[in-house]
Amino acid sequence: MNPxxxxxxxxxxxxxxLNPASLEAITxxxxxxxxxxxxxxxxVLEAGESGCAAECAARxxxxxxxxxxxxxxxxxxxxxxxxxVQIITPxxxxxxxxxxxxxxxxxxxxxxxxxGAGLISDVTGFNFASTPPRFQRPMFQGKFTAEFGFSxxxxxxxxxxQIGAFRGDQAAMGAQPAPIAAVTVTPxxxxxxxxxxxxxxxxxxxxxxxxxxxxxxxxxxxxxxLDLIRELATALGAELAASRPICDAGxxxxxxxxxxxGQTVAPKLYLAVGISGAIQHLVGMKGSRTIVAINxxxxxxxxxxxxxxxxxxxxxxVPALIALLKENPA
Amino acid sequence: xxxxxxxxxxxxxxxxxKLAPDxxxxxxxxxxxxxxxxxxxxxxxLRLKEAHGGEVxxxxxxxxxxxxxxxxxxxxxxxxxxxxxxxxxxxxxxFAAAEAITRAIAGQAFDLILTxxxxxxxxxxxxxVILAELLGAPHATIIMQIEPAGEKKVKVKRELxxxxxxxxxxxxxxxxxxxxGINKLRYATLMxxxxxKNKPLATARLDDLGVTPSLNRQQLLGLALPQKSKGTTLLxxxxxxQAATLLRHLRQDAHVL
Ligand SMILES: Cc1cc2nc3c(=O)[nH]c(=O)nc-3n(C[C@H](O)[C@H](O)[C@H](O)COP(=O)(O)OP(=O)(O)OC[C@H]3O[C@@H](n4cnc5c(N)ncnc54)[C@H](O)[C@@H]3O)c2cc1C
Ligand SMILES: Nc1ncnc2c1ncn2[C@@H]1O[C@H](COP(=O)(O)O)[C@@H](O)[C@H]1O
Numbered sequence: 001m002n003p004x005x006x007x008x009x010x011x012x013x014x015x016x017x018l019n020p021a022s023l024e025a026i027t028x029x030x031x032x033x034x035x036x037x038x039x040x041x042x043x044v045l046e047a048g049e050s051g052c053a054a055e056c057a058a059r060x061x062x063x064x065x066x067x068x069x070x071x072x073x074x075x076x077x078x079x080x081x082x083x084x085v086q087i088i089t090p091x092x093x094x095x096x097x098x099x100x101x102x103x104x105x106x107x108x109x110x111x112x113x114x115x116g117a118g119l120i121s122d123v124t125g126f127n128f129a130s131t132p133p134r135f136q137r138p139m140f141q142g143k144f145t146a147e148f149g150f151s152x153x154x155x156x157x158x159x160x161x162q163i164g165a166f167r168g169d170q171a172a173m174g175a176q177p178a179p180i181a182a183v184t185v186t187p188x189x190x191x192x193x194x195x196x197x198x199x200x201x202x203x204x205x206x207x208x209x210x211x212x213x214x215x216x217x218x219x220x221x222x223x224x225x226l227d228l229i230r231e232l233a234t235a236l237g238a239e240l241a242a243s244r245p246i247c248d249a250g251x252x253x254x255x256x257x258x259x260x261x262g263q264t265v266a267p268k269l270y271l272a273v274g275i276s277g278a279i280q281h282l283v284g285m286k287g288s289r290t291i292v293a294i295n296x297x298x299x300x301x302x303x304x305x306x307x308x309x310x311x312x313x314x315x316x317x318v319p320a321l322i323a324l325l326k327e328n329p330a
Numbered sequence: 331x332x333x334x335x336x337x338x339x340x341x342x343x344x345x346x347x348k349l350a351p352d353x354x355x356x357x358x359x360x361x362x363x364x365x366x367x368x369x370x371x372x373x374x375x376l377r378l379k380e381a382h383g384g385e386v387x388x389x390x391x392x393x394x395x396x397x398x399x400x401x402x403x404x405x406x407x408x409x410x411x412x413x414x415x416x417x418x419x420x421x422x423x424x425f426a427a428a429e430a431i432t433r434a435i436a437g438q439a440f441d442l443i444l445t446x447x448x449x450x451x452x453x454x455x456x457x458x459v460i461l462a463e464l465l466g467a468p469h470a471t472i473i474m475q476i477e478p479a480g481e482k483k484v485k486v487k488r489e490l491x492x493x494x495x496x497x498x499x500x501x502x503x504x505x506x507x508x509x510x511g512i513n514k515l516r517y518a519t520l521m522x523x524x525x526x527k528n529k530p531l532a533t534a535r536l537d538d539l540g541v542t543p544s545l546n547r548q549q550l551l552g553l554a555l556p557q558k559s560k561g562t563t564l565l566x567x568x569x570x571x572q573a574a575t576l577l578r579h580l581r582q583d584a585h586v587l
Contacts, residue, residue: 012490012494013494077468077469077470078468102472102489102490102491105447105459105472106459106469107459108459109424109456110460110462110463112547113459113460113464117547118425118546119424119547119548120548121453121454121455122453137453138453138556139451139453139553140347140356140450140451140453141450141453146551146552146554147550147552147554148548148550149548150548150549152547191501192468192498192500193500195496195499196496197494198494198495199494199495200493200495212586236587244510244511245511254493260491261491262493263493264492268586269586269587289584289586290580290584290586292576299347303558303564304562307562307584308564308576309564309565310576316569317572317573319569320569320573321576321577323573324577325577330587
């Protein structure tokens with residue numbers, strides 16, 4: 001079987017380090033490779049020795065390809081796509097796996113399209129009961145799981161692997177480091193002129209240290225109802241946090257946002273009130289020790305990660321909680 | 331600046347969804363709305379037009395009912411609309427959808443094409459980027475700000491992970507995928523709704539464009555309810571009983587209070 005290629009990503013803010021999501025993609029590729037009897041190869045793009053190839057090579061891989069070129073320092077989709085086409089074409093991989101990061105979202109559809117191939121995005125697992133395997137991914141905001149297959153022949157199947165679906169620390173290590181091989185790429189300069197990466201404003205609150213977090217979502221309906229959630233947070237001695245739409249609307253400041261574009265937290269108790277549980281929210285909180293979800297929709301995906309679930313109207317349940325906590329403080 | 335905005339009609343956020351009998355799609359007897367980031371993309375286009383002149387065209391690809399998102403867009407201030415109509419629209423993958431859009435706008439010149447970053451139903455997160463590739467145009471994704479930057483150039487702010495951002499400048503025509511929250515949405519006015527009736531709404535049929543699911547590069551093979559990975563304890567009873575049981579669990583079993 002032709003190899004499975006993993007495109008590793010360097011951290012955008014520390015380009016000498018591997019983005020840990022790359023290891024998750026390696027874990028997924030190893031699982032796929034084992035079933036299909038295909039070797040797994042990783043590729044790293046860099047402008048100069050970054051150390052990322054060695055980080056990959058510690059894992060059980062057939063080899064690590066390193067493309068080094070002055071244009072491969074800071075990311076630009078045009079350059080990445082050209083370089084990757086040059087890497088992928090001679091390798092003829094059966095599948096190409098990438099972590100579902102913002103960077104990959106930016107170029108992978110272009111790369112697959114240019115190669116005449118399809119891209120299955122946000123893959124959470126494989127179904128090996130059929131041949132070729134089927135690729136599982138969420139649809140309808142996580143309300144359903146879909147199975148997809150590729151329709152093209154003679155082109156690789158591209159998949160992006162959902163963040164957190166596979167464990168990076170379970171990527172099998174190799175008995176000895178995998179060989180690192182240089183590949184030559186000759187990309188043309190990008191049409192895009194990309195600036196430095198920056199943070200908007202200094203985070204005023206550090207939610208990562210909070211032992212208890214009460215997080216509120218769009219189920220709260222109106223900003224004036226936030227007082228109810230504030231009261232609950234006070235009664236629990238908790239920090240207040242929110243899903244993205246609450247912060248987008250300006251009802252709470254941005255630095256209280258939990259999720260892929262906000263903070264990642266793992267408190268001992270996380271109460272999600274009126275939050276549906278979109279994957280971009282879950283990645284920011286699913287490491288919490290105990291998760292409670294209060295939601296009126298029994299099918300809300302938040303219940304998939306909750307330890308305790310209350311299906312009900314938050315405007316009934318939260319006042320009841322506050323009353324009990326006042327009688328018998330936490 | 332002439333701008334095309336792609337708007338997808340998707341099931342409303344709180345519509346209870348049921349699988350169709352063949353588990354190939356959902357039952358379509360639900361309420362629909364404009365895909366959330368697409369509504370923000372339309373707003374961004376209208377603001378650019380108001381500040382810098384030009385025209386906004388709204389496009390949707392979908393069955394007859396999808397025309398509703400176009401009527402709303404026209405009422406909010408879009409100048410014209412294009413309905414790429416076909417009952418099989420939901421069976422097209424991101425590539426075939428982008429192909430259909432490309433064919434439907436052939437010969438029309440836009441400085442910017444705006445899409446949402448992701449659809450709430452299919453969630454491919456790909457259509458805009460593929461569209462850029464098919465048109466040979468540069469693109470940028472997850473955009474939180476757009477401003478013209480001199481002759482035939484646009485400067486945009488990309489959102490990156492964990493509160494990071496980056497400015498990117500590129501030549502137009504360009505394709506941008508818009509993130510929810512980039513601006514504050516307007517409502518259609520009564521006047522706008524009235525005027526919308528006289529604005530042009532062109533229709534192209536998928537059949538005539540030669541686009542069918544046979545162009546798909548990925549195939550949806552089935553839908554199912556997700557498997558629950560964690561043993562969630564659901565707390566029964568009245569709100570008061572649920573609250574009491576929860577606090578007991580948190581104190582006595584989870585030891586977190
Ligand atoms: C690239 C990208 C990055 C993103 N980053 C983030 C991020 O960092 N953080 C984030 O949170 N999101 C993020 N999102 C958005 C995410 O996809 C969801 O849109 C968002 O998390 C939904 O927020 P919500 O759960 O509050 O709202 P909704 O999805 O609208 O859910 C509201 C919930 O409230 C429930 N509800 C309504 N009324 C009541 C009631 N009376 N009582 C009880 N329950 C009720 C409903 O059943 C529903 O489940 C991102 C999206 C993208 C594409
Ligand atoms: N059927 C459609 N009609 C109009 N626009 C669409 C359609 N499908 C996708 N798009 C656009 O492409 C974006 C990304 O969709 P997707 O690739 O399905 O996640 C959406 O936010 C829309 O702007």
